[in-house]
Amino acid sequence: MDKKTLDIFKALSNETRLNILKWLKNPDENFPPQGLHIPEGETFPNSVCVGSICDKAGIAQSTISHYLDILLRAGLLEAKRCGKWTYYRRNEDALQKFATLLQTEL
Numbered sequence: 683m684d685k686k687t688l689d690i691f692k693a694l695s696n697e698t699r700l701n702i703l704k705w706l707k708n709p710d711e712n713f714p715p716q717g718l719h720i721p722e723g724e725t726f727p728n729s730v731c732v733g734s735i736c737d738k739a740g741i742a743q744s745t746i747s748h749y750l751d752i753l754l755r756a757g758l759l760e761a762k763r764c765g766k767w768t769y770y771r772r773n774e775d776a777l778q779k780f781a782t783l784l785q786t787e788l
Contacts, residue, residue: 686757690780693756698739699749703758705738706730706772713738719767726762729769 693699705712706728713734720726736746750770753759757776762769 687780687783689756690758693752693758696749696752698741698746699753701739702735702746702749702753703772703777705735706759706770709771716769719764720762720769721764724764726769726771729760729762729771731767731769733767735770 694703709716709728709730713730716730716734717726719731720729732743732747732750735750736743739746750759750761754761754770758773758780759770760773
C-alpha cells in the first residue's frame with residue numbers, strides 16, 4: 683500500500699475527522715450559510731469556514747485546524763483562503779478513488 687493510502691487511513695482513524703467529512707457531505711444541512719468572506723465574483727461551492735466547523739464540533743480552533751490539515755494533506759479536503767478566513771470542502775474525486783480502492787484491493 684502506498685504512503686498516500688496510508689495517510690488516508692490515518693486521517694480517517696479519528697472520530698472528529700470522520701464527522702467533519704460527514705458534515706461536509708451536506709454542508710447546507712449541517713452549517714449556517716457560508717461564503718460571506720469569499721470575494722465577489724469568486725466561488726468555492728459546498729465549502730465551510732473553520733469557525734463554523736469549530737462551532738459544530740465544540741472543539742478549539744487549534745485542534746480543528748490541525749485535523750483539517752491532516753485531512754487536507756491526505757487529499758480528502760480542498761481549501762481556499764480568503765483573507766484571514768479559510769474555507770474547506772470535500773475532495774469528491776479523492777474520496778471516490780479511495781472508495782474504488784477499498785472495493786478492488788481490500
